[in-house]
Structure formats: structure tokens, C-alpha cells
Amino acid sequence: MKILICGKGGSGKSTLASLLAKNLLTKGYRVLVVDTDESNYGLSTQLGMEDPKALMDQLGGKAAILNKQLSAFNAGKPVITLNESWTIDEIPSECVTKKGDLYLMQIGKVHHFEEGCACPMGGLAKDFVCQLNLAPKDVAIIDTEAGTEHLARGVASGVDVVLMVLDPSCESIKLSEKTSAMASEAHKSVYFILNKINASLAETMLNKLGKTRVIAQIPFNQSIQQKGLTGEELETDVPEIEAIANFVIQNS
Ligand SMILES: Nc1ncnc2c1ncn2[C@@H]1O[C@H](COP(=O)(O)OP(=O)(O)OP(=O)(O)O)[C@@H](O)[C@H]1O
Ligand SMILES: [Mg+2]
Numbered sequence: 001m002k003i004l005i006c007g008k009g010g011s012g013k014s015t016l017a018s019l020l021a022k023n024l025l026t027k028g029y030r031v032l033v034v035d036t037d038e039s040n041y042g043l044s045t046q047l048g049m050e051d052p053k054a055l056m057d058q059l060g061g062k063a064a065i066l067n068k069q070l071s072a073f074n075a076g077k078p079v080i081t082l083n084e085s086w087t088i089d090e091i092p093s094e095c096v097t098k099k100g101d102l103y104l105m106q107i108g109k110v111h112h113f114e115e116g117c118a119c120p121m122g123g124l125a126k127d128f129v130c131q132l133n134l135a136p137k138d139v140a141i142i143d144t145e146a147g148t149e150h151l152a153r154g155v156a157s158g159v160d161v162v163l164m165v166l167d168p169s170c171e172s173i174k175l176s177e178k179t180s181a182m183a184s185e186a187h188k189s190v191y192f193i194l195n196k197i198n199a200s201l202a203e204t205m206l207n208k209l210g211k212t213r214v215i216a217q218i219p220f221n222q223s224i225q226q227k228g229l230t231g232e233e234l235e236t237d238v239p240e241i242e243a244i245a246n247f248v249i250q251n252s
Contacts, residue, residue, distance in 0.1 A: 001252035002129065002140045004156050006179060007165035008172050008187050009146035012195040014243075016165050018234045019045040025101055028040040029139045031063040032096075032132075035106040036155060037127040037145040038118045044097070048233025049104045053094040056108030056124055058250070065120035081120070082127035088138055122153035130158030131224060147175070153184040160252040162190045163244070166209075168201040173208050180213075191251075193244060196220045215239045217248050 005013045005019070014037075021031045035043045044051045056065055065081055084090075088103060089151045097104045107128065109120040129142055142159060144150040156162055162183050166172035176192060185192045194205055194217040202217050223236045 001138075001161070001248065002132070002134065002142065002159040002249050003143060003161045003163060003252070004129075004142045004150070004159040005163050005165065006144045006148075006190075008151060008167065009144070011146075011165040011167040011172055012044055012218070013042045013146075013165050014040070014143050015228075015234065016163065016193060016195070016218075016241075017043065019238055019241045020139050020245060020248075021047065021102060021235070022235070023241045024139050024141075025250070027245065029137055030088065030103070030135075031106065032091075032103040032120075032138065032140045034125075034129065034140055035104065036121070036142055036150060036212075038108055038110050039145060042120070042145055042228075044104060044106075045231050046103055046234045047095045047099075048167040048235075049056040049099055049102070052097045052105055053096050054106045054108045055092075055128065056121060058092050058095050059124070062108065062115065062120045065124060066116075069120060069123055075227065079123060079125040080127060083133040085133055086128075087133045087135070089177050091166065118149075122149065122155070125150065126155045126158070128155050129155050132158070133250050134162075140245045148178055148182055151179065151186070154186070156183055156188050157186050159188070161248050162188050163193055163215075163248070164190050165193050166192070166205065167196050167197050168205060173205065176209060189246070191215045193218065216244045218246070 005017050007013050021033050024031050069079050095105050107125045164179050180190045192214045218240045
């Protein structure tokens with residue numbers, strides 16, 4: 001089962017990825033969290049894990065991948081960045097950090113001023129996610145960068161479920177329309193998780209979004225915010241995560 005998590009900047013995507021990963025571990029799944037966000041560095045901290053070597057660096061670095069992509073593009077061929085198809089055990093060991101049955105990998109991060117666009121990471125993310133071979137008790141949770149770039153790149157084409165995290169903002173509601181429209185082009189449904197809300201904010205959001213695709217409402221949680229500030233591992237008990245985990249299991 002492959003689950004993609006998306007939403008606007010700061011809405012709580014990486015928080016949900018971390019909490020959902022830990023819940024699925026308790027259900028006996030082996031969980032691979034795939035960090036496809038080229039700009040943010042918080043996910044490994046939230047999981048309480050070390051950063052692995054990025055897959056892009058393992059494959060020769062950004063320039064090498066970009067050259068490969070450009071050569072294919074200029075030759076009018078499909079831009080395939082990664083030919084290999086891997087199971088979780090076949091991912092190069094340097095590219096994974098492990099904690100029990102929890103695995104973390106990163107596609108690639110931006111490091112330098114004027115290093116150029118993130119096309120190499122986007123193409124690699126799509127190919128890796130689409131070609132990842134999972135066993136029945138394996139789950140991949142793909143944490144994406146803010147906005148819709150991952151949809152433009154086609155990363156969602158390789159997943160079973162798309163979860164969008166919405167914080168209480170007009171921007172999240174607008175983005176939900178665009179995300180739904182783009183995902184439907186990939187024949188995917190998007191399910192919404194309201195985050196950092198209270199009863200009155202939830203009512204306003206449900207009036208705008210409708211109820212049918214909202215699968216959970218996570219209240220503003222002081223402990224999550226505090227851990228986000230101090231950089232501690234997220235071990236907070238958030239009861240709503242159980243329903244989200246059961247939903248993805250049933251809908252994959
Ligand atoms: N339910 C919640 N209650 C309180 N704070 C929250 C909640 N969910 C997330 N946060 C806090 O909001 C901030 C952003 O969360 P997170 O990093 O998960 O968002 P994101 O969508 O992954 O952001 P980015 O777009 O930068 O990757 C963090 O400081 C996190 O601790
Ligand atoms: Mg994030």
C-alpha cells in the first residue's frame with residue numbers, strides 16, 4: 001500500500017506522515033517513509049531518526065541526474081530517471097535509516113545557492129514511487145513538498161491513496177480544489193484531513209468543503225506544537241490517527 005500525503009505549506013503533512021507511520025507499525029506493517037520534499041528537513045526529526053544519504057546523491061548527484069533527464073528529453077525519449085525496480089530490502093543500505101520496522105529514505109535535498117531547479121528530484125521521486133515493489137504487509141508513506149508540484153510531476157500516479165492535510169485557512173480550501181482536480185486527472189481520489197482545528201473552525205471548513213471526503217479532524221494539539229518547537233520525536237497520542245490508519249488500510 002502506497003499513501004501520498006500532500007497539502008499547503010505548514011499544514012501538518014510531515015506530522016501526519018510521522019504519526020501515521022507509527023500507528024501502522026503497531027498494526028504489524030513494515031513502514032517505509034519516503035521524504036520527497038527537497039526543501040524541508042523536519043521529517044527525520046519528527047520520526048526521531050537520522051537523515052539517510054539521499055537517493056539522488058547515491059545515484060551520482062543532481063547534475064548527473066539532470067544530464068540523464070535532459071539527454072532523454074532532447075532525444076525525444078520518455079524521461080525515465082530510474083530504471084531499477086526495488087523492494088524495500090533492495091534499496092541501497094546507505095539510503096535508508098532504520099528503527100525496527102520503520103524505514104526512512106530521502107529522494108534529494110537542495111543544498112546550495114543558485115544550484116538550480118528541483119526537476120531532478122521530482123523525476124526521481126516519481127520513478128522511485130511508481131517502481132517500488134511492496135509486499136502485502138509493507139506500507140510506503142510519501143511525504144511531499146507543499147503545493148501541487150508533486151502532482152505536476154506525476155508522483156501520485158504510483159500511489160493507492162492520496163491524503164490532503166488542510167489547516168484552517170482559505171489557502172488550504174482553494175488548494176483542495178486544485179489538488180482534487182489534478183488528482184482526478186490521474187484517476188485518484190483525494191481524502192481530506194482537517195488539522196489544527198476546533199469545533200467552530202471545523203464547521204466553517206465543512207461548509208466550504210462538504211463532508212463526503214473529510215475522513216478525520218485533528219484538533220490543535222499543544223504537545224505537537226511544543227515538540228515541533230523543541231525538535232523532539234513525535235510520540236504524541238492523537239486518537240484521530242487510528243481512524244485514518246483504518247481508512248487507508250480499507251481503501252488501498
Ligand atoms: N495538530 C497540530 N496541533 C498543533 N501544531 C501542529 C499540529 N500539526 C502540526 N503542527 C505543527 O505545525 C508545524 C508544521 O507542521 P509540519 O511540519 O508537519 O507541516 P508540513 O505541512 O509538513 O510543513 P512543510 O510544508 O514545511 O513541509 C509544526 O511546527 C508542527 O509541530
Ligand atoms: Mg513537511
